[in-house]
Amino acid sequence: MDALSHKVDIGAVPGVTPELQRTLAASGVGLYHFDAATNTFAVDRTCRRIFDIDDDAVLSPDVMITRIHPEDLDRYWSAAADAMRGGEFACDYRVVHRDGSVRFISGRGHMAAGQSGTGHRLEGVVIDVTARRSLEAELLATQSRMQNLADAVPGLFAFIDRDYVVRFLSAQYDEWYGYSRARHLDQHMSDVVGPEVFLRRKPLYDRVLTGETVHYEEQRTMASGEEHYYALTYRPARDSEGAIMGVISLGIDITERRAMEQALEGRTLELQRSNQDLEQFAYVASHDLKAPLRAIDILVDWLRDDLAGYEGGEVRENLDLLKQRTGRLHRLLDDLLAYSRAGRKTGDIIETDTRLLVQDLALLLNPPATMAIMADASLPVILTHATPLEQVLRNLLNNAIKHHPTGNGQVQVSARDAGDSVEFAVADDGAGIPAEFAEKVFQMFQTLKPRDEVEGSGMGLAIVKRIVEWQGGRIWFDPGPGGRGTVFRFTWRRRPPADDTTQTRRSVAGSESTGEHP
Numbered sequence: 224m225d226a227l228s229h230k231v232d233i234g235a236v237p238g239v240t241p242e243l244q245r246t247l248a249a250s251g252v253g254l255y256h257f258d259a260a261t262n263t264f265a266v267d268r269t270c271r272r273i274f275d276i277d278d279d280a281v282l283s284p285d286v287m288i289t290r291i292h293p294e295d296l297d298r299y300w301s302a303a304a305d306a307m308r309g310g311e312f313a314c315d316y317r318v319v320h321r322d323g324s325v326r327f328i329s330g331r332g333h334m335a336a337g338q339s340g341t342g343h344r345l346e347g348v349v350i351d352v353t354a355r356r357s358l359e360a361e362l363l364a365t366q367s368r369m370q371n372l373a374d375a376v377p378g379l380f381a382f383i384d385r386d387y388v389v390r391f392l393s394a395q396y397d398e399w400y401g402y403s404r405a406r407h408l409d410q411h412m413s414d415v416v417g418p419e420v421f422l423r424r425k426p427l428y429d430r431v432l433t434g435e436t437v438h439y440e441e442q443r444t445m446a447s448g449e450e451h452y453y454a455l456t457y458r459p460a461r462d463s464e465g466a467i468m469g470v471i472s473l474g475i476d477i478t479e480r481r482a483m484e485q486a487l488e489g490r491t492l493e494l495q496r497s498n499q500d501l502e503q504f505a506y507v508a509s510h511d512l513k514a515p516l517r518a519i520d521i522l523v524d525w526l527r528d529d530l531a532g533y534e535g536g537e538v539r540e541n542l543d544l545l546k547q548r549t550g551r552l553h554r555l556l557d558d559l560l561a562y563s564r565a566g567r568k569t570g571d572i573i574e575t576d577t578r579l580l581v582q583d584l585a586l587l588l589n590p591p592a593t594m595a596i597m598a599d600a601s602l603p604v605i606l607t608h609a610t611p612l613e614q615v616l617r618n619l620l621n622n623a624i625k626h627h628p629t630g631n632g633q634v635q636v637s638a639r640d641a642g643d644s645v646e647f648a649v650a651d652d653g654a655g656i657p658a659e660f661a662e663k664v665f666q667m668f669q670t671l672k673p674r675d676e677v678e679g680s681g682m683g684l685a686i687v688k689r690i691v692e693w694q695g696g697r698i699w700f701d702p703g704p705g706g707r708g709t710v711f712r713f714t715w716r717r718r719p720p721a722d723d724t725t726q727t728r729r730s731v732a733g734s735e736s737t738g739e740h741p
Contacts, residue, residue: 247348255332257345273328273351275320292317292325302330310334312347327356370394379453379474382460385432387412387425390469401446431457431470440477452481516549523549572719573609577616577647578602580609581636584617590624591631599637603645605717611690612715616649618683619711623651632708644696644714652708656700665698691715 247254253270257263271278274290291299295316306312312332317325332347370393380393389407396404407414412428413421427437437457444450453474459467523546530538578598585596616636623634632652639646656664665688691698696714703710 251351253349255345255347255349259343259345270349273326273349274318290318290320292319306332306334306345307343312345315352325353326351327353378476379472381472382469383412383428383472384469385467387421387428389415399445427457428470431459432467434459434467451476451478453477519549520546571609572606574604574606575609575612576602576604577612577638577645580613581616581620584613584620588617588621588624593631594624594627595633596620596624597633597635599635601637601639602647603638603640603717605645605715607715607717607719608694611694615687615690615713615715616647618687619649622683622711623649623653623709627651627653641714643718644716646712646714648710648712650703650708650710652703655702655707656709658702664700687713 248267248269251269253273254265254267255270256265258265266276268278271280276286276290280286288296299314299316302312302314310333312330312334315327315329318328319325329350329352330347331350332345335344335346374394377395378393379395379399380391381389381396382391384390389410389412392404392407394404396407400407412424416424427439430437436459438455440452440454442450442452454477456473456475458471458473460469460471462468523542526542527539530542533539578600581596581598581602585598588596590596620634620636634649634651637648637650639648665684688698691713695716698711698713700709700711702708
């Protein structure tokens with residue numbers, strides 16, 4: 224744009240029809256025309272508005288200098304000089320309005336020779352591209368944020384378009400490839416991963432391009448040669464109208480998780496072998512060791528018969544004591560076998576009314592007439608392995624009856640909602656258990672009183688704890704109200720695990736009845 228003209232016309236620009244000029248003005252395009260032969264400069268009102276120049280102001284170098292951003296002046300005049308030599312003017316620059324606001328301008332023009340060599344004519348347009356530049360800046364900022372977000376994802380994040388061309392890769396691919404991921408942008412997937420791998424994955428991409436989400440796991444080799452396991456997810460990428468544009472790929476490195484799973488599988492196998500060894504040992508102890516005990520019992524009975532008329536010394540008392548000890552060892556072996564199998568013999572899944580179950584246990588245990596077993600109305604109906612639950616409640620009730628100091632009291636069983644579980648409480652009004660025995664009472668062969676005072680193997684609560692923990696719950700005890708007695712509490716799931724395939728039946732209280740699963 225030559226700013227040396229002195230005659231200015233702000234009317235129609237030569238060579239442009241009024242209709243076209245109105246259309247361009249409506250689009251924000253300003254027109255200018257300089258004729259060197261007549262030294263006239265025609266500028267439309269849109270152009271003046273873009274440069275913030277009044278209609279009656281004369282264009283001059285001084286005016287242009289006040290409008291063009293100082294940092295862009297050299298580039299602007301250099302483009303004007305190039306236009307005088309080469310015929311084309313092209314320059315993007317900034318204009319500073321009188322209120323200090325800055326606009327981004329794109330200027331384009333053409334230098335042509337005048338008629339009969341009488342000078343040159345410069346014709347062109349100026350367009351305010353501030354809004355476009357702002358959108359571009361926002362787009363770049365959005366792209367930067369998206370790149371930062373994708374780079375923060377702990378895995379391989381990529382976008383592949385419908386033509387299987389890679390359009391985006393997250394920063395984690397730099398480590399994966401061992402070089403800049405930019406090498407593979409805008410490449411076809413077959414060139415990135417190789418034809419063989421691409422043909423193997425293409426059916427998965429095709430499923431995603433029809434709207435499906437695909438999940439799978441596979442082992443991959445990094446550039447360093449290390450083997451890593453990845454969990455891959457392919458999802459459809461959709462535009463604002465819902466059309467599928469391509470495939471979003473996310474690969475999460477699960478190498479550590481796989482190592483942990485394998486270690487866990489190894490420990491599980493070891494635990495299974497240990498349980499098998501324990502059960503085998505308990506079986507041997509319960510069956511093979513009972514044979515000599517039975518022989519001792521028989522010998523005691525024979526000695527009793529032979530000494531039926533003998534009244535001297537303490538022989539008969541000692542024989543009674545020996546009989547008592549062999550009986551205790553019988554019970555210990557039976558309880559050891561029960562402990563090894565606790566929680567493993569589950570039985571059927573049964574809809575169980577736990578209140579009726581407690582009432583049935585009260586009849587089965589046949590406590591002294593002075594001991595009352597009460598089933599609270601809070602006891603719910605649950606779907607569970609009834610046999611292990613019955614064994615837990617029976618042991619706790621029997622423990623409360625057996626250890627009551629007077630034999631004249633009560634035991635109450637209640638429950639409360641604990642979300643997916645039920646928290647049962649078995650409360651007695653006996654002597655109570657000191658807090659320092661909180662762990663000891665659940666250990667094998669542990670009793671709080673000498674076995675000569677209370678018969679027992681010390682295995683009952685250990686069996687209860689093993690069953691409860693197998694089921695996924697926990698057991699503990701608290702002092703009773705006012706510090707009197709003990710309250711044993713344990714949690715029990717309302718329903719068995721989802722993968723439990725044991726046969727399910729319906730039961731009302733302790734008795735079973737046929738019927739469909741609810």
